[in-house]
């Protein structure tokens with residue numbers, strides 16, 4: 061169960077790719093238990109039991125494409141997973157494997173302390189005949205139990221030994237509440253139950269957007285600004301679920317700012333739930349040696365630290381307020397604790413225009429330093445960093461093609477050398493996906509028309525704006541061209557691809573390109589008109605403007621608790637932003653009309669031939685609000701997508 065900051069619940073990380081904006085309930089109106097056996101979850105299970113996905117999001121699920129046609133297996137959180145016949149596979153814990161890989165033939169495997177006697181078996185024999193046959197193969201153990209029971213559930217200990225050194229394969233502790241819950245859940249899964257007596261065994265929970273630093277491109281800027289929070293009972297509900305969970309992934313904002321998170325890390329005793337794998341994603345700035353030490357109590361953890369570049373200057377530009385050296389010190393401390401697959405440490409790196417030229421360096425750094433690297437492209441927000449929005453594609457992407465080639469060569473040769481970094485998390489797919497996105501954008505920009513935007517700034521407003529810009533965006537925000545506007549420069553050329561996929565592009569003016577909802581409609585241009593005319597000029601006049609106050613992120617920590625926004629419908633985010641903008645306008649901030657006779661949409665193109673005025677930018681904003689936020693789940697829950705992060709690409 062995945063619970064977003066908006067309270068929206070989806071069943072897994074894959075769901076939102078195919079669900080549009082469907083969800084299975086909202087924790088701001090229902091408890092976890094009510095949602096778990098509510099109508100949407102029941103329908104989901106019923107569809108799976110009957111294999112009837114017609115018109116259901118699971119019918120378009122991306123997971124089977126990733127997993128050779130299969131839906132994800134039932135997950136026990138054990139070291140073993142079933143392969144075929146009697147054969148089960150477990151990844152050998154990394155510390156042990158590194159020490160003994162050169163003498164793999166000397167590694168003994170014990171079942172409940174008794175050595176298994178048929179090593180180096182042919183894998184087909186293990187599958188067909190079982191009987192304790194096993195094989196050690198490239199760091200994995202292929203094993204059958206002696207009596208044909210599943211090592212996932214038979215409750216036995218499986219141990220690897222060489223000399224005095226030993227490593228245990230993680231098992232399910234059955235005599236616990238989480239163990240019983242897993243067993244019941246498996247039974248209900250196998251018998252196709254639609255209403256479950258078992259509880260959720262995995263929860264991913266985005267608790268807050270509170271943060272101690274100020275990344276300019278943070279995907280949570282907007283929800284933070286309007287004060288989106290959970291109703292307080294949701295946090296309690298999640299915490300009460302912990303004894304039954306096999307996995308908890310606790311997200312922020314910055315999780316180390318959440319008092320309950322720190323308290324959990326400090327005081328939780330693993331005996332309360334030995335099956336628990338604990339995970340979080342952090343900016344790494346607050347993970348002191350003492351905090352890291354507390355992680356050691358977990359047999360299994362899954363920690364992700366965001367480092368957007370291993371080049372100090374780029375990192376500090378993208379992570380305003382964080383110190384590279386300090387974060388790397390924390391990261392290195394954590395890396396020493398990693399022992400895949402039980403204790404996982406991953407670096408998450410968003411890839412945007414700011415850091416794309418560091419890609420080869422970063423991937424190489426990760427390989428050399430045995431870091432599992434998860435690459436996530438910026439494709440929804442902000443325009444300034446998006447990999448699918450340009451002013452002049454050729455000029456804006458100088459060096460990209462070469463950097464992709466170089467990075468692909470790097471991962472290919474690292475893969476041949478079986479580097480540990482790729483063994484943890486193979487970045488090959490993600491790099492190829494980035495290259496594919498680049499090539500798709502290149503193909504789209506093969507046919508472009510120039511539009512010249514002339515800017516008149518009679519009130520000297522531009523110098524008061526954070527990052528003004530003009531954008532040409534399709535209604536679903538997937539296609540984008542834009543130009544940042546600088547004080548003192550009055551003319552901008554934007555090369556717009558004319559694309560059959562989009563009928564029209566809205567022309568929008570942003571006083572701050574980092575405030576995704578804060579644009580004003582200037583007009584609309586039809587794709588066929590772009591294609592028909594070689595030279596188009598758009599004149600815009602900037603109205604009076606005074607910048608509204610935007611506090612540093614840390615100040616939201618307390619400031620909007622009293623008037624928190626509990627979202628029952630994503631449109632409320634849009635409404636809250638509108639309300640904020642109106643309040644600010646009344647107080648004399650934002651863009652202002654000069655007189656009552658000026659049009660209410662205070663910015664209009666003075667002469668935009670063939671451009672219709674946007675009749676209803678409220679409707680457009682609402683559409684964007686509905687579509688916008690959910691796409692960000694991608695970065696929290698999965699490393700990368702097979703083809704296309706956005707459904708329209």
Ligand SMILES: C[S@@+](CC[C@H](N)C(=O)[O-])C[C@H]1O[C@@H](n2cnc3c(N)ncnc32)[C@H](O)[C@@H]1O
Nearest residue numbers: 277278279312313314341342343366408441695
């Ligand atoms: C919002 S952060 C919250 C967790 C934590 N504060 C951190 O930075 O890791 C979750 C993830 O989203 C990524 N992210 C932030 N802004 C993004 C954007 N505009 N597009 C894509 N991913 C973004 C972050 O880099 C991070 O990996």
Ligand code: SF4
Nearest residue numbers: 271273275278313343
């Ligand atoms: S660290 Fe950066 S990306 Fe993460 S929540 Fe804070 S501001 Fe956003």
